[in-house]
Amino acid sequence: MQEIHITIKLFAQYREERFKVEQRKIKKGTSAKDIMDVLGISEHKLPLGVLMVNSKHEKEDYILQEGDTLALFPKVGGG
Amino acid sequence: MADKIYRINMNDLSFTIEDVPSEWMGLGGRGLTSTIVAKEVDPQCHPLGPNNKLVFAPGLLSGTSAANSGRNSCGAKSPLTGGIKESNVGGTTAGIMAKLGIKALIIEGLPQDDSTFYHLHVSFEKVEIQQVPELVGKNNFEVLDHMLAKYNKKVAVMSIGRPAEQKMLISNISVKDPKGKLRSHGRGGLGAVMGSKKIKCITVDAEKFNEASANIVDPEKFKEANKVFTKALQENPISGEGLPAFGTNVLVNILNEAGALPTRNFRSGQYDFAENICGETMAENIKARGGSTTHGCHAGCVIQCSQTYNDKDGNYLTSGFEYEMIWAFGANFGIRDLDLIAKIDALMDDLGVDAIETGVTMGLAADAGILAYGDGAKAYEILANDVSNGTPLGRIIGSGCANLGKLYGLVRVPVVKGQSIPAYEPRAVKGQGVAYATSPMGADHTAGYAVATNILNSGGFVDPLKKEGQVALARNLQIATAAVDSTGMCIFVAFPALDDPKCLPALIDMINARFGISLSGDDVLNLGANILKTERAFNIKAGLTSASDRLPEFMNYEPLPPHNLVWDFTNEEIDEFWNF
Numbered sequence: 237m238q239e240i241h242i243t244i245k246l247f248a249q250y251r252e253e254r255f256k257v258e259q260r261k262i263k264k265g266t267s268a269k270d271i272m273d274v275l276g277i278s279e280h281k282l283p284l285g286v287l288m289v290n291s292k293h294e295k296e297d298y299i300l301q302e303g304d305t306l307a308l309f310p311k312v313g314g315g
Numbered sequence: 316m317a318d319k320i321y322r323i324n325m326n327d328l329s330f331t332i333e334d335v336p337s338e339w340m341g342l343g344g345r346g347l348t349s350t351i352v353a354k355e356v357d358p359q360c361h362p363l364g365p366n367n368k369l370v371f372a373p374g375l376l377s378g379t380s381a382a383n384s385g386r387n388s389c390g391a392k393s394p395l396t397g398g399i400k401e402s403n404v405g406g407t408t409a410g411i412m413a414k415l416g417i418k419a420l421i422i423e424g425l426p427q428d429d430s431t432f433y434h435l436h437v438s439f440e441k442v443e444i445q446q447v448p449e450l451v452g453k454n455n456f457e458v459l460d461h462m463l464a465k466y467n468k469k470v471a472v473m474s475i476g477r478p479a480e481q482k483m484l485i486s487n488i489s490v491k492d493p494k495g496k497l498r499s500h501g502r503g504g505l506g507a508v509m510g511s512k513k514i515k516c517i518t519v520d521a522e523k524f525n526e527a528s529a530n531i532v533d534p535e536k537f538k539e540a541n542k543v544f545t546k547a548l549q550e551n552p553i554s555g556e557g558l559p560a561f562g563t564n565v566l567v568n569i570l571n572e573a574g575a576l577p578t579r580n581f582r583s584g585q586y587d588f589a590e591n592i593c594g595e596t597m598a599e600n601i602k603a604r605g606g607s608t609t610h611g612c613h614a615g616c617v618i619q620c621s622q623t624y625n626d627k628d629g630n631y632l633t634s635g636f637e638y639e640m641i642w643a644f645g646a647n648f649g650i651r652d653l654d655l656i657a658k659i660d661a662l663m664d665d666l667g668v669d670a671i672e673t674g675v676t677m678g679l680a681a682d683a684g685i686l687a688y689g690d691g692a693k694a695y696e697i698l699a700n701d702v703s704n705g706t707p708l709g710r711i712i713g714s715g716c717a718n719l720g721k722l723y724g725l726v727r728v729p730v731v732k733g734q735s736i737p738a739y740e741p742r743a744v745k746g747q748g749v750a751y752a753t754s755p756m757g758a759d760h761t762a763g764y765a766v767a768t769n770i771l772n773s774g775g776f777v778d779p780l781k782k783e784g785q786v787a788l789a790r791n792l793q794i795a796t797a798a799v800d801s802t803g804m805c806i807f808v809a810f811p812a813l814d815d816p817k818c819l820p821a822l823i824d825m826i827n828a829r830f831g832i833s834l835s836g837d838d839v840l841n842l843g844a845n846i847l848k849t850e851r852a853f854n855i856k857a858g859l860t861s862a863s864d865r866l867p868e869f870m871n872y873e874p875l876p877p878h879n880l881v882w883d884f885t886n887e888e889i890d891e892f893w894n895f
Contacts, residue, residue, distance in 0.1 A: 247568050248561055251595060282552055286772050291574040291585075291877055293776065307572045311552035313771050313810050314563030314594075314620070314638050315764055 238264040240302040244271060247309045249282050268306055269296040277308060285311035318418035318528060323435060323442055325512050326365070326424035330442040335418050341832075343375035345401040346801035346846045347419055348390025352399055353849045355421070358856035362394035362504075363482055363511035364425070371412065371420040371473075374803015378413025378529060379537070381825050382545040383805040385409045385613030387490070393503035395484045395672070395715055396732040396757040398854040398863075400503035401800065405612025406490035408471040409803055414521040415439055416528035425512055432480065432515035434462075439523045450515050452477060454665040454703070455489045455497055458516050463495070466518060474516035476667030479506030481705045483713030485672045486510065489664065496634045498612050501669040502759060503734065504715070532831030540824035547818035548617050551811035553773065558620035558807065559609050563638035565594035566738070566766075567645070573770050574877040575743035575779065577736070578646045579688060580678040581729045583876045584743045586646035592653050597624065597636070600653065605629045618807055624657050633661040639760075642738035643674020648681060649689030659695055666703055668713075673698070675735035676716045683723040685712075727869045732757035732859065741866055742875040742882050744769045744779045749789035749884070752864045753892040755850035761806050763793035767813060774813030780878055786892050794895070797850075798843030802826065844895060851893065861890050 239261045246254050254275060262271070268287055272278045286309040287294055300306065320333040342350055348370045360366035369391045376384040387409035393400035412420065420437065432451050436443040450458055454476040462472045472491040479486035486506030487499040500506075531537045549555045557565055567589050570576040574584035590596060601608050601622060609619035612635065623634045636657055644656045663670055677694050680686055685708070686693040701709030711719060716735045720728030729736040734757030741748025746765030754762035765788050769779035777784045799808065802822065811818040819836065827833055854863070870882035 245572070247572075248557060248565055248595060256590075256595075282556060285552065286569060286770070288572055291572060292780070293573075293770075293772075293778070309569055309572075310557065311771070311773075312557040312561070312565045312569055313553035313767065313773060313807070314558060314566045315760055315766065315806065 240264050240300065242300050242303070243305040245305065245307040247307065248312055249310050250277055250280065250308055262300065266300050267296065268294065268298045268300065271300070271306060272296065272308065280310070282310035285309045318416045320419050320421060321417050321437065321442060322421045322423070323444070324424050325422065325426045325433070325514070328426065328444045330444070332440060339418070342801060343377070344372055344386065344388040344403065344801040344803055345390070345797060346842060347372040348388045348401050349399060349846055349850050351419060351421060352390045352392065353853045356392055358392070358853050359858065360392060362392045362397070362508060367392050367508060367511070369422040369505070369508050369512060371408070372418065373409035373413040375801060375826055376829065377409035377803035379531065379825075379829060380615065381541050382548055382615055382617045383808055384803040385615055386803045386805055387412065388800065389488060389500040389505055391505055391508045392857065393505070394482075394507050395504035396734050398732060398757065398857055398859050399755055399850045400505060401756065402500040402502045402505055403800060404490050404498045404500045405616070405805070406471070406492045406498045407613065408473060408490055408519055410614060411471040411519045411521045414524045414528060415519070416525035422512060422514065429513055432513050434515055435517045436520065437517065438520040439525060447515050451480065455667050456665050459491055459495070459497070462516060462518050466520060467522070468495070469521070471519040472516060474667070475506045475509050475514070476665060477703050477705070478666050478668050478713055479510040480515070481710075481713070482507040482510045483668070483702070483710065484715040484718070485668045485676065485713050487667050487669045489667045492612050492635070493614050494610065494634070497664045498635060499667070499669070502671065503756065506667055531829050533828040537825055537828035540821045540828060543817055544821035544825060545617055547811040547815045547821065548808065551815060553771075553810040554618045554807055558618050561594035561598050562608065562620055562622050562636070564597050564636070564641050566638045567593040567642065568595065569770060570739060573743065573779065575740040575770065576642065576646050577729070577738060577740045579649060580647060580682050580727060581736070581740065584740050585877055588651040589646065591651045592641050592645035592656065597653060600624070610634060616805065618805065620807065626654055632657040633664070635664070636660055637670070639738050640670035640674060643671055644677065644691065644694070647678040648674060648694065650691040651689065652691065655691040659691065659698065662695060662698055666698060668698070668702065671737050672715050672735045673712070675729060676712055676719055679716050679719050679725060679728060680712060682725055682727065683719065727873070728867055730758060731866060732863050734758050739766050740875060742870055742880050743878055745782060746777055746779065746785040746788045748866055748882060749785045749889065749892065750793060752866050752889050753789060754793060755847065755854050761796070763789050763796055764806065764809060765789055765792055767809065773810055780880060782884060782888070786888060790892055790895060793847060794840055794843040796843070797846040798839045801842065801846065861886070864889055864892070
């Protein structure tokens with residue numbers, strides 16, 4: 237089974253009882269949604285607001301690649 | 316009894332109370348200040364001369380029980396941009412003016428005796444104008460204490476600090492909030508206009524007031540609509556959860572992650588020390604040190620995005636500690652210590668200077684070699700000594716970013732229409748760039764918050780890194796915002812309004828119930844479009860042109876890391892904005 241290395245960053249309420257940033261080895265072909273399921277973010281009371289990979293907005297079905305940085309935010313705003 | 320216009324003439328220190336002209340009846344807030352400025356102020360007048368006017372107007376729903384309706388608008392010709400200006404604020408003035416039945420307060424002329432400053436005390440059907448030599452040279456908190464001792468805790472207070480007495484372009488008008496701290500009519504140098512009229516402070520007292528002003532034509536309908544509206548604010552994940560938990564400063568990390576947090580005077584879109592200054596860190600500090608993550612800038616606010624921030628020993632440092640200010644002195648000027656930024660925030664409240672204009676100017680001052688990047692102690696000293704005392708260096712900083720750039724021969728000067736660009740990089744949030752370029756206010760994020768749809772997935776998604784769809788997005792948002800700015804509503808109602816179909820109709824229902832009218836959604840959008848056109852027409856007569864609707868040129872040829880994009884709109888594409 238081929239593995240790839242990714243970085244996961246969490247923000248705002250998603251950090252509570254989880255982490256700010258973590259490197260992980262994952263199975264090739266894993267989607268961003270799979271990671272959200274593993275972290276319990278898919279069931280979080282605050283739905284996903286923004287998902288970025290390497291500083292660009294992506295959708296949950298994005299298939300992660302070697303070296304990717306995945307960032308997950310609940311809905312946030314300000315100004 | 317119908318609402319009135321209170322008009323103060325500083326030439327002879329007199330006042331009159333006038334009926335509201337029929338064409339102003341349906342207006343409030345920004346719609347009214349901009350209409351009055353456009354009608355009564357010569358667009359070519361000197362903004363600090365006798366022919367400019369300073370206009371205050373509460374929103375259409377201010378003074379009612381409508382949630383988040385406590386914003387007050389201030390308008391004039393701006394000495395910073397040379398165009399029309401509206402800047403709105405929370406605090407306690409909107410509600411109290413509305414209670415008195417004051418549709419607008421218009422201040423005109425300059426006093427013959429300009430050797431001192433004046434205090435205006437506005438109460439029911441009366442304005443007292445007194446000299447206050449004892450307050451000359453004082454900053455805001457001392458003026459505030461003085462006024463609260465003289466009157467009572469409920470009196471609304473607007474004041475200027477020393478920089479505005481000296482007519483500096485970074486100066487603002489400060490307003491007491493419900494907890495006795497300060498908020499500001501921040502942008503465009505409105506403090507200098509008040510200083511030019513020799514007005515140190517204005518108090519508004521509703522001890523006696525106009526019972527009829529609070530009348531609502533259809534109270535049942537109003538109550539029902541307010542319930543729906545309040546629920547929309549409370550159930551929205553941003554206004555109901557995110558803003559109360561982390562404040563506006565939650566934006567540091569998301570803009571940084573998106574590569575759109577202007578850093579080191581707009582050289583990069585990412586700051587290595589974002590984690591030091593972000594909203595999550597701020598919330599952790601507040602939890603550990605005492606203080607509060609929730610604070611409303613005006614009575615009736617159900618969002619409570621503001622906060623009270625203490626130092627490591629639990630002593631009060633500042634309140635109203637907002638994203639724009641933290642970005643300006645953090646990422647853009649380079650301070651890594653959130654507590655030091657908080658000390659500067661409190662100092663700027665006391666001095667009464669715009670956090671964005673001052674912070675962006677400080678970033679440019681580092682380019683100019685005046686101080687080193689990130690030297691917060693030196694920045695504090697320049698503000699506390701030079702700016703406050705009006706030394707030549709203080710006046711250079713106090714003249715704002717555009718002027719500093721000219722004086723030092725700098726090219727990377729982040730302004731539009733002479734006003735500093737706020738905390739979102741146009742090259743990486745292109746819709747926001749279009750809004751900065753085209754807003755009649757100069758670079759102003761609140762005029763059309765395209766960040767919502769470019770970055771935050773509110774109101775759909777338009778890719779921030781591409782040009783497609785950005786002009787239409789910036790146009791639609793600016794039209795809607797001009798209308799919302801007329802209601803007295805906080806701009807954060809935009810988040811539920813963009814995503815919850817019940818929100819805007821409930822807002823319009825409240826306006827209709829209050830006045831017994833039947834505006835449609837289209838009527839409200841027409842109002843917004845007309846306000847923008849009125850403001851634009853003033854600017855054209857003042858001498859601004861399409862060439863003023865441009866971002867600074869360096870953005871066209873300096874690629875911004877990490878996306879390495881330039882600003883790539885043609886002039887024709889930008890000018891298409893006004894095609895409505």
